[in-house]
Amino acid sequence: MANRTYRITEIVGTSNESIDQAIKNGINRVTQTVRHVDWFEVTEIRGSVRDNEVADIQVGLKVGFRLEDA
Amino acid sequence: MANRTYRITEIVGTSNESIDQAIKNGINRVTQTVRHVDWFEVTEIRGSVRDNEVADIQVGLKVGFRLEDA
Amino acid sequence: MANRTYRITEIVGTSNESIDQAIKNGINRVTQTVRHVDWFEVTEIRGSVRDNEVADIQVGLKVGFRLEDA
Amino acid sequence: MANRTYRITEIVGTSNESIDQAIKNGINRVTQTVRHVDWFEVTEIRGSVRDNEVADIQVGLKVGFRLEDA
Amino acid sequence: MANRTYRITEIVGTSNESIDQAIKNGINRVTQTVRHVDWFEVTEIRGSVRDNEVADIQVGLKVGFRLEDA
Amino acid sequence: MANRTYRITEIVGTSNESIDQAIKNGINRVTQTVRHVDWFEVTEIRGSVRDNEVADIQVGLKVGFRLEDA
Amino acid sequence: MANRTYRITEIVGTSNESIDQAIKNGINRVTQTVRHVDWFEVTEIRGSVRDNEVADIQVGLKVGFRLEDA
Amino acid sequence: MANRTYRITEIVGTSNESIDQAIKNGINRVTQTVRHVDWFEVTEIRGSVRDNEVADIQVGLKVGFRLEDA
Amino acid sequence: MANRTYRITEIVGTSNESIDQAIKNGINRVTQTVRHVDWFEVTEIRGSVRDNEVADIQVGLKVGFRLEDA
Amino acid sequence: MANRTYRITEIVGTSNESIDQAIKNGINRVTQTVRHVDWFEVTEIRGSVRDNEVADIQVGLKVGFRLEDA
Amino acid sequence: MANRTYRITEIVGTSNESIDQAIKNGINRVTQTVRHVDWFEVTEIRGSVRDNEVADIQVGLKVGFRLEDA
Amino acid sequence: MANRTYRITEIVGTSNESIDQAIKNGINRVTQTVRHVDWFEVTEIRGSVRDNEVADIQVGLKVGFRLEDA
Numbered sequence A, B, C, D, E, F, G, H, I, J, K, L: 001m002a003n004r005t006y007r008i009t010e011i012v013g014t015s016n017e018s019i020d021q022a023i024k025n026g027i028n029r030v031t032q033t034v035r036h037v038d039w040f041e042v043t044e045i046r047g048s049v050r051d052n053e054v055a056d057i058q059v060g061l062k063v064g065f066r067l068e069d070a
Helices: A019-031 B019-031 C019-031 D019-031 E019-031 F019-031 G019-033 H019-031 I019-031 J019-033 K019-033 L019-031
Strands: A005-015 A037-050 A053-066 B005-015 B037-050 B053-066 C005-015 C037-050 C053-066 D005-015 D037-050 D053-066 E005-015 E037-050 E053-066 F005-015 F037-050 F053-066 G005-015 G037-050 G053-066 H005-015 H037-050 H053-066 I005-015 I037-050 I053-066 J005-015 J037-050 J053-066 K005-015 K037-050 K053-066 L005-015 L037-050 L053-066
Touching: A005 A019, A005 G019, A019 A037, A019 A053, A019 C037, A019 C053, A019 D005, A037 B019, A053 B019, B005 B019, B005 E019, B019 B037, B019 B053, B019 F005, B037 C019, B053 C019, C005 C019, C005 I019, C019 C037, C019 C053, C019 H005, D005 D019, D019 D037, D019 D053, D019 E037, D019 E053, D019 G005, D037 J019, D053 J019, E005 E019, E005 F019, E019 E037, E019 E053, E019 J037, E019 J053, F005 F019, F019 F037, F019 F053, F019 I037, F019 I053, F037 K019, F053 K019, G005 G019, G019 G037, G019 G053, G019 L037, G019 L053, G037 H019, G053 H019, H005 H019, H019 H037, H019 H053, H019 I005, H037 L019, H053 L019, I005 I019, I019 I037, I019 I053, I019 K037, I019 K053, J005 J019, J005 L019, J019 J037, J019 J053, J019 K005, K005 K019, K019 K037, K019 K053, K019 L005, L005 L019, L019 L037, L019 L053
Parallel strands: none
Antiparallel strands: A005 A053, A005 D005, A005 G005, A037 A053, A037 B037, A037 C037, B005 B053, B005 E005, B005 F005, B037 B053, B037 C037, C005 C053, C005 H005, C005 I005, C037 C053, D005 D053, D005 G005, D037 D053, D037 E037, D037 J037, E005 E053, E005 F005, E037 E053, E037 J037, F005 F053, F037 F053, F037 I037, F037 K037, G005 G053, G037 G053, G037 H037, G037 L037, H005 H053, H005 I005, H037 H053, H037 L037, I005 I053, I037 I053, I037 K037, J005 J053, J005 K005, J005 L005, J037 J053, K005 K053, K005 L005, K037 K053, L005 L053, L037 L053
């Protein structure tokens, strides 16, 4: 079996509910266009505040997927 | 329009329920005394353990707000 | 009173539900074999993806506990 | 409104004039092939020296853009 | 002479021209309300992009000033 | 009991004697104007040299204090 | 000559032999689909263990390549 | 199936031959006393020099292993 | 001579006097139960404040010791 | 051709005009006494403030140069 | 007045007494051969342990000094 | 015995074969002009790619050596 190579793409998933949901939203979007998604790693958690409330949770994610043989 | 300046204040929001709630509690407290709060960034997630249970979740936050013209 | 010394052990708690639950699962496992657990600190948040869904949330934790007098 | 997802691409913009120009050159090149570019963040500033002069300024940039719905 | 204590406040200066001007704008705003400003340190350089152009340069600054005797 | 929020202020304590004394001097100055100071964390240790001797020890400190209910 | 722009892609090369071979395998795979690859930088070295032996060496790489004029 | 918890132990493997061999030596030693070793991550690479030659290569490793149910 | 392996354990030594004493207290406690302790590295310096005084100095230490042959 | 070795020296270039000029001033000074200067990397950007104005921009630089064969 | 350039040299000062003394010993040695030493910054604090006692405190220092005009 | 002081110099060793060889080449060059070289630490691993092959491995090294009494 050949040695596998993986690629890491960096995204920001968002949600107005929770950190967990922002991760799921981001992974959901990536898997619509990328195959063989394998793992993720949170790189940062940020958010915006509007009218004194947390309005948007933004979770930076490094997402790893296996490259198919070229 | 003049160039805006923002200030960043660092706080620790706490909750005995969840990380998301600790963020909301911290932002809620800041917005009671600071105007124009615009964004936040999580700097660390810690907690205390009492009687073998997670007792207190502490979320470090950098909170940015726009300074009014002096 | 003598000066206390603490030890820090590093674990990875997991959950297929949420980051908060992964922390609780990890702390629960540590307290079954370690006494005087006092605090924790999140060091990283990762996860695996299977069939285009977040399958496993992995939360790295530094866990501090007081050492008894030798 | 659905939750937006952003992607972050990493580039190096260059200039033989200034750091500001290297940023502009890099952003100019990215926007020729990527839509919805929204923000950037400087990751490093380097340069080459030739004949005892600063010859080339290289500015690492993380560039964020909104992904369209798949 | 008593030992001096300094305080560090964190701000974001902005400009639509250059990094240098964003620093000056931020320092200018701080010195309108804070006395004895002594030094600064750049913590991050970011910016927004609108219509495919760099629209706003944002420079994070830690700004140190001497505290007067209480 | 409501969830507490803490604020973190960053200072530089100085001494011409020792690192420990610079910490004490900084904490002493902060507590003259801030209530409920709870903990500190050393962020950096620097110093100036004059006439080939260590002249001034500068200890960066993040100082945490509990915010009173607004 | 116009100012060049480079893009940085992040991959993980693997090998069951050595770190050097994992780098070569990753670069070999990237160059099959990307032109003008110019440099790389190791970001992390990890591995899996199976049956008490190092089974798979994984080397994170940032790989830089020159973008052609758009 | 219950949620697994992993523990991370930090070691330094050594070799007078190569970085790869230092990793293998360290993993070999750990697996003699720890079960279910699953992965490792290199934290630092150092070495000693004697008589103007590289004498000892020291590779810091975080080693993860699954905890059995308590 | 076989290649040595070292283990690194992380502790927090405390003192109400000085940073140096907190290091000594921590090392003293570790050596009561661990053999072949060889070196240490300071990872963080924190402290608690009570009644406006530095009450407890806490020094994080990574402590390295040689593992005996298994 | 033998394998080249490079040395990295760390300097602080200064200017009362701009960051770009501080880099040029520092590189200019280094090249007066060091040969084969090849590249630089910015490590930090600081400055002093006098009379409420940015007075001195200080740019930390790692400067690489090729060592001649010994 | 011309713009000054500073150079930063990295040393390790040692002492068997205290961190403060290790800093003084290191600065004392540097100033015997380098002129215009201006500031220092602690980069790390390590030590060796012999016979279960702290035997040698090693303090990493970046030391800045002004370069004379070439 | 007087307290020793060490100096740390930063180099980049290169090789077209392996990381281990790049370290040896760098240490070999340093020891031709510096006495009492004692230890090294890898700070970064980079390389250049030519014609789709790894052409040059560059290993950043901090190299420590004991200073003789002045």
